[in-house]
Amino acid sequence: MRENYLTVKGYGESEIVISKSRFLTYIERAETEEDAISFIDGIKKLHHNATHNCSAYIIGEHDHIQKANDDGEPSGTAGVPMLEVLKKQGLKDTVVVVTRYFGGIKLGGGGLIRAYGKATTEGLIAAQVVERKLHHFMKVAIDYTWLGKVENEIRSSLYTLEEIRYLEGVEIIVSVPKEEEEQFRSWITEMTNGQASTIFEDAQFVEFIVN
Secondary structure, eight states: OOOOHOOOOSSEEEEEEEEEEEEEEEEEEEESSHHHHHHHHHHHTTTTTSSEEEEEEEETTTOEEEEEETTTSSSSSHHHHHHHHHHOOOOTTTEEEEEEEEOOOHHHHHHHHHHHHHHHHHHHHHEEEEEEEEEEEEEEEGGGGGGHHHHHHHHHHSSEEEEEESSSSSSEEEEEEGGHHHHHHHHHHHHTTTOOOEEEEEEEEEEEEEO
């Protein structure tokens, strides 16, 4: 299972105009190829009268699914540069469609490559790139006499206090980066003189905005 990776926060769109041609960019997270194809088809239907609806996507833990489509633009001038932007930014599970309405001025091969690359970059800014980091949700079980100290220490730390359960004893749920689990356990043990039990409860991804 992957632990930390970059992707887009979610849906985003942008527009740029180059030499009178409009380039509309649509970006979404896609965790399966079916999701990517469905998103592309939806944009194509939305802009069925556009000159081109070029697309690219990269999917899978090891980027094993990569596709680029020029949709009528000269070979290698649209889908491939779009895909290259995704790869250079290290993104996973991302699909992009750039819709072009031709403005009457030909851009040439180099101009098209730059235009589609720029349109993709602008779309990523709109969608926002996030880092997804695998966190372990740890249950710290303590006696009520320790609640004030432990709660204050956790809230003052870089860990995230997710929930406090007031039961026969107290259970504090804390989100901890996976790679820091042992460090967290040792910290809690030292803080409570060994009076707390720290138990793994769940694993979830937590997202942090990169741009």
